[in-house]
Amino acid sequence: MPPTPCALCKTNRALIVRPKDHSKLCKACFIQVFETEIHHTITANKLFHRGEKIAMGASGGKDSTVLASVLKTLNERHDYGVELILLSIDEGIKGYRDDSLETVKRNAQQYKMPLTILGYDELYGWTMDQVVEQVGKKGNCTYCGVFRRQALDRGAARLGVKHVVTGHNADDIAETVLMNLLRGDLPRLSRTTSIVTSTPSAASSDPKSHTNIKRSKPLKYAYEKEIVLYAHHKSLDYFSTECIYSPEAFRGSARALIKNLERVRPSAILDVVRSGEDMAKLVPGSDDSCGGNCANGAPAAEEEEGGCGSSNGRTAGGEMANMEQQLAQNELATENGLEVEITAGAISGQSHSSGTTPLRNREKKTKNKSEAVASRKPPKQVMGKCSRCGYLSSQEVCKACVLLEGLNKNRPKNAIQVGYEAQDTDNADSMATATSRLRNVQIQAD
Amino acid sequence: MPGKHVSGIAEQTCRRCKENSAVLVVRTEPLCRDCFVKYVHTKAIKRMESFRVRNSAPDQQRKILLPISFGVSSVSLLNILDHHLKTQKSKTGRTGFALVVLFVDATGVGRSPPDKALLDLAKERFPEHEYTSIPLHEVFDLVSEDTSLLEILPTISSNKSLPSSERLPVLLNSLASATARADVITILRTRLIVEQAKKLECEGILWGDSTTKLAEKTLAETAKGRGFSLPWQIADGESHLGIAFNYPLRDLLKKELVAYVDMADPSLSPLVHEPSKTANQLSMSSKNTTIDDLMTQYFESVEANFPSIVSNVVRTSGKLEVTPISTSTPHCSLCSNPVTDGRFGIHGWGGDQEDGLVPSLTERSKGLCYGCTRSIPRQSANGDGA
Numbered sequence: 030m031p032p033t034p035c036a037l038c039k040t041n042r043a044l045i046v047r048p049k050d051h052s053k054l055c056k057a058c059f060i061q062v063f064e065t066e067i068h069h070t071i072t073a074n075k076l077f078h079r080g081e082k083i084a085m086g087a088s089g090g091k092d093s094t095v096l097a098s099v100l101k102t103l104n105e106r107h108d109y110g111v112e113l114i115l116l117s118i119d120e121g122i123k124g125y126r127d128d129s130l131e132t133v134k135r136n137a138q139q140y141k142m143p144l145t146i147l148g149y150d151e152l153y154g155w156t157m158d159q160v161v162e163q164v165g166k167k168g169n170c171t172y173c174g175v176f177r178r179q180a181l182d183r184g185a186a187r188l189g190v191k192h193v194v195t196g197h198n199a200d201d202i203a204e205t206v207l208m209n210l211l212r213g214d215l216p217r218l219s220r221t222t223s224i225v226t227s228t229p230s231a232a233s234s235d236p237k238s239h240t241n242i243k244r245s246k247p248l249k250y251a252y253e254k255e256i257v258l259y260a261h262h263k264s265l266d267y268f269s270t271e272c273i274y275s276p277e278a279f280r281g282s283a284r285a286l287i288k289n290l291e292r293v294r295p296s297a298i299l300d301v302v303r304s305g306e307d308m309a310k311l312v313p314g315s316d317d318s319c320g321g322n323c324a325n326g327a328p329a330a331e332e333e334e335g336g337c338g339s340s341n342g343r344t345a346g347g348e349m350a351n352m353e354q355q356l357a358q359n360e361l362a363t364e365n366g367l368e369v370e371i372t373a374g375a376i377s378g379q380s381h382s383s384g385t386t387p388l389r390n391r392e393k394k395t396k397n398k399s400e401a402v403a404s405r406k407p408p409k410q411v412m413g414k415c416s417r418c419g420y421l422s423s424q425e426v427c428k429a430c431v432l433l434e435g436l437n438k439n440r441p442k443n444a445i446q447v448g449y450e451a452q453d454t455d456n457a458d459s460m461a462t463a464t465s466r467l468r469n470v471q472i473q474a475d
Numbered sequence: 476m477p478g479k480h481v482s483g484i485a486e487q488t489c490r491r492c493k494e495n496s497a498v499l500v501v502r503t504e505p506l507c508r509d510c511f512v513k514y515v516h517t518k519a520i521k522r523m524e525s526f527r528v529r530n531s532a533p534d535q536q537r538k539i540l541l542p543i544s545f546g547v548s549s550v551s552l553l554n555i556l557d558h559h560l561k562t563q564k565s566k567t568g569r570t571g572f573a574l575v576v577l578f579v580d581a582t583g584v585g586r587s588p589p590d591k592a593l594l595d596l597a598k599e600r601f602p603e604h605e606y607t608s609i610p611l612h613e614v615f616d617l618v619s620e621d622t623s624l625l626e627i628l629p630t631i632s633s634n635k636s637l638p639s640s641e642r643l644p645v646l647l648n649s650l651a652s653a654t655a656r657a658d659v660i661t662i663l664r665t666r667l668i669v670e671q672a673k674k675l676e677c678e679g680i681l682w683g684d685s686t687t688k689l690a691e692k693t694l695a696e697t698a699k700g701r702g703f704s705l706p707w708q709i710a711d712g713e714s715h716l717g718i719a720f721n722y723p724l725r726d727l728l729k730k731e732l733v734a735y736v737d738m739a740d741p742s743l744s745p746l747v748h749e750p751s752k753t754a755n756q757l758s759m760s761s762k763n764t765t766i767d768d769l770m771t772q773y774f775e776s777v778e779a780n781f782p783s784i785v786s787n788v789v790r791t792s793g794k795l796e797v798t799p800i801s802t803s804t805p806h807c808s809l810c811s812n813p814v815t816d817g818r819f820g821i822h823g824w825g826g827d828q829e830d831g832l833v834p835s836l837t838e839r840s841k842g843l844c845y846g847c848t849r850s851i852p853r854q855s856a857n858g859d860g861a
Contacts, residue, residue, distance in 0.1 A: 073825065199826075207694065211784060213791040224825065250826045282777075289769050290698050294654050296849060297698050297766065299826045303845060304702025306825070307818075311706060311795040349781050356783030357502065 037062070045262075048254035051295055056262050063259050067247055068103050074224050076245045077192075079110035084190040086181050087115040087136065087144070089129030092196030094136060094267035095256045096248055100194070101140050114188065115140075118180045119148040120173055121156025129268040136266060147184040149176055153429070155436055163436060167347050172436075175428045179420055182242045190242075197246040200253040200287060203298045206305035208283040212352060219309035222302065224249050252298060254291075279348055499734060502782065508738050515727060515735045519555045522711070522723040528563050528571040537572040539721075540677040541604075542579065542668045543597065545589040545748035548724055549683035550597075551732045554743055555723075556681070557601045574604040575675055579664050581611045584643065586763075589748035596746055607675070611660070614667040615639040617674070624666070624808055655850040657765040658699060662810045662847075669716045679719035684709075687729035687778050689722065690788040691770040698766050700821075701846035704812035706797040709789065715812055725789065728782055729775075807844035809851065814844050821848045 032042040033053050041055035047062075054062065071077060085100065087093045097115065104111055117133045120126055130146060137144035150156045153176055161169050185193050202222060209218035220226060227243040248256065260267055290297035414420065415427030422428070487497040489507035491514075497505030501514060531537050541556065543549045556574060563570045576597065581588040591608060598606050616639050618624050637645070643663075650656050672680050684692070689709050696705055707715040714720040724732065736743040778785050800813045807814055819842060821827060843851060 070825065206697065210694065210697065210788055210791060213787045215791060215794055286694075286769070286773055290766060293764050293766055293769060294652065294698075294849075296700075300700035300846070300849060301698055301702075303700050303824065303826055304697040307703035308697070308705065308795060311703070311798065313794060313796050349784060352787075353781040353783050356787050360502070360783060360786070 045258065048252050048258070048291075049295060049299070060259065060262060063251070063255055064099055064102060064106075067099050067251060068107060070224070070250055071103070071109075071247055074245075076194075076225065076247060077109050077111050080112075081192055082112045082114065082188075082190050083192045083194055084114050084116040084145075084181075084185045084188060086193060086195045087117045087133045088196075089117075089132035089136070089268040090196070091256055091260050091265075091267045091269065092198055092248060092253075094132070094265050095260050096194065096196040097136060097140055097142070098263060098265055099259075100247065101142070113142055114190065115142050115144040116181060116184045116188070116190075116193070117144065117146045118177050118184070119146055119150075120177065121149050121158055123158055132266060132268040139266070145184060145188060147180055147187075149180065152176070152180055152183065153433060155433070160436065163439060172432055175432055179418075179427075179429050182420075185242050192243045192245070194245050194247055196248055198248045198251050198253050198256055199298050199302055200284075200291075202246075202249055202305065203287050203301035204280060204283045206301050206308075207286060208279045211283060212279050215308075215312045218305060219312040222305040222309045250299065250302065279352075282349070498738075501731065512735070512738060515551070515731065516555055516558065518726045519552065519723045520559055522721065522725065523556075523559070526571045528567045528569060531571045533569060536570075538575055538675065538677045539572050540575050540577055540668065540672040540675065540680045542577045542680065542682070543594075544579075544683070545593045545597075545746060546683070547729065547732045547736050547747055548685050548688065550743050550746045551735050551739075552681065552683045552724055553597065553601060554739055557603070560603070575672075575677055576601075576604050576606045577668060577671055577675075578606070578608040579611055579667060580608055581660065581664070584611055584647065584660060587750040593746060593748060600746065607671070609667065609671060610640070611664060611667060612639045612643040614663050614670065615642050617667060617670040650850065651852065652765075653763045654699075654765040654767075657767055658846075658850045659809070661767075666716070666811065669714075669718055672718055677718075679721055681721050681723055683724055684722050685724045685727050685729045685732055686786050686789055687774050689725055689792075690777075690785045691767070691774050693788055693792040694773070695767050695770040696846070698770070699846045700849055701810070701812070701844065703798075703814075703818075704810070704844070704846070705792050706795045707812055709792060710797075715806070726786075728778055728785065730778055730782075805842065807847050808842040809847040810844060812844055814842075818845065819843060819848070821845055 035041045035043045035055035035058050036052045037054055037058040041057065043053035044056055045054050045059045046052075047054055047059065077083065083100075085093065085097050087097060097113070100113055103109065104113060115133065115137050117130060119130060133144060133146075136142075148156070150159075157169065157173055160172050164172070181193050181195075185191070205221045206218060209215070209221070225243065225245045227241075259265075287298060287301070290301070294300075413422060413425075415422040415430055416425055417430040418427060420427045420429065424431075426434075487505045489495050489497045489510050490504045491506060491510040495507035495509065498508050499506060499511060501511060506514060526537065526539070541549070541553060543553060553574075553576065560570045560572075560574070578591070578594045580591055582591070594606060594608055615625065647656050647659065650659060668680060692709060693705060696702065696708060701708075704715075709722070711721055711725075712719060736747055774785060798813070798815050800815065804813045804815060805817070805819075806812065807819075818824070
């Protein structure tokens, strides 16, 4: 049998079956197509503008490594005129982050890009290892996710950068769409499908403010499998161990489903992303009438508290079980509430003559309650600032500060008395000290 | 399996009547047989409020269509409604509505379709209703001649003399995957039922979908790229096809209906069509798996341990708002869902990365929505000539 020629150049021998559409390509054409698509995403969505300084969230994993490599290539090839730097967050997970940070350092040298590493311990006074020691493995991904989101923005502000790009790929987005359908979170579904998220103008005019950072996902339409293929064929140096702490069940469950869907119909990942964008427009109260298609972007805050997405179909179940319990209780309450309402109504109807005021009151109350239930819509988020750290938040106190308060409350007082006081008395102050201690690893290229 | 079968069996008494011993646990409540049957009926009838006797004029019988697939859900629904109508009659001397039971005969199409003989069995058991049966391919005769459905395949439109019974296999054979075939069959079936309901002057359609089925549909349609159409596809009320849809079983889980089929007296299981096990398992392992199959499997496992999450999915997708449409809003030629902003086809959006292929005129004029374009791709839509 003669070798199949590449579907694009028709000359070279096809060596790669493209995961996205199963077309048979040669190595050079695959790399070309992959890069062109990302270029297309960048230009069609006007993600960058000339002279912009852009920080790439770098974990040392395949996504961020490929992102750095592709953006560097495209910036040179198409003369975007943007300045690219690497920003890494050190969660403080021994045996996972140490090694991946070494990869990031090597990448920085290879790509001749400046690198900044910012640690959770410096930022929050807690490494993830310490958090896990305190809260256990269940639910720790929430901490990690909430902390990381702010950490990237704080790091960017520190570097005077207004735009952070992350390596979220099509699989991640599709996963998040299904996950948010499963846990019933439409506002988050709508936010995460946006290619650009930015904090609204509630932000301060202080140039160092971390509340005015734009986020974008140039790999939004790139398949994870193609990212791996690209990394492989370009012989990129990346770190492939997954986070050692257990993932959330919802994401794991959604991830397994996405993988199966891809097997049945390769376009399914892209199709879920498309559905997510379309559904975002149907979410009540969403300002994001343009779905994921316009460059203005959706409000970004608390977008991905969910964690790191490194779970691999392992289902811990705890998270789902908790939610199940809560939902079941809600259902029971609604059902009982209805029963109360009916009896109250019936009784008050029968005993009208006896003039039972308490019953009438009760009837009124239940009526109000049912009205409240009826008018309950997904809350429209109003963005303000956290009263403690100034980070953008829909609540009085942002999620990170709430989590920190919980952690600090339970921290044995004798262990780290100083840190504890600093955190508790004046959070903003401790943030300042933390950032001043920021490890700034500038790797100069020769 | 139904909730959980009580392990300590006879020791537990029913939480509702507090007399009989419980036979199964439903959403944490141990129930006896009678109370469970009552529970199922109440959940379904609560959804039938608008069809009460007092809402129907004595001189004019309201007709509703009940499509029956002989799955657990539609058979249960028929039994529940039959019982409900008898109760109405005995209480008020008349009924709030009349049922027309419709069976779509898909012999030779798809995998192991139910036998038409089941329809006679149903007639015997519930003789008070009107029954009709119609072959699936008649959808091509029922939709008016000029409709765009016929334009989907040039082979079909160019050869007007082709009898409808042969059009269907031509269309299905041109589709590349099991997912596409199952998708198209489901859509055609829905459209046939709608046309038939209109023809028989029914004012609405009662679908048998359980909570679980609606959750499956939510995720399956999302996966097929039809997220935009979800508010139309699972909501009660006026549908995009110009007739009211009703889902009376939307508050009951599939496993509860499976239990109900056994516990109804006499059992409903002779009426239920079970696709042969071997055929099913075979298809799971091979290329024949469809997106619908995946979702069925998925929610079967979620339902076992997290039933409330299943209903939460349905509640969530129910919160999506319908985009305001007017009479001039174009519809997809196949699934008939309203498509706003000319977003036909699979090109011309962020995820489409082929610069040259911005929504072509031909693609727009074909009038297929994103999801339907995935099932009927350009090659087959263009036919040999194009």
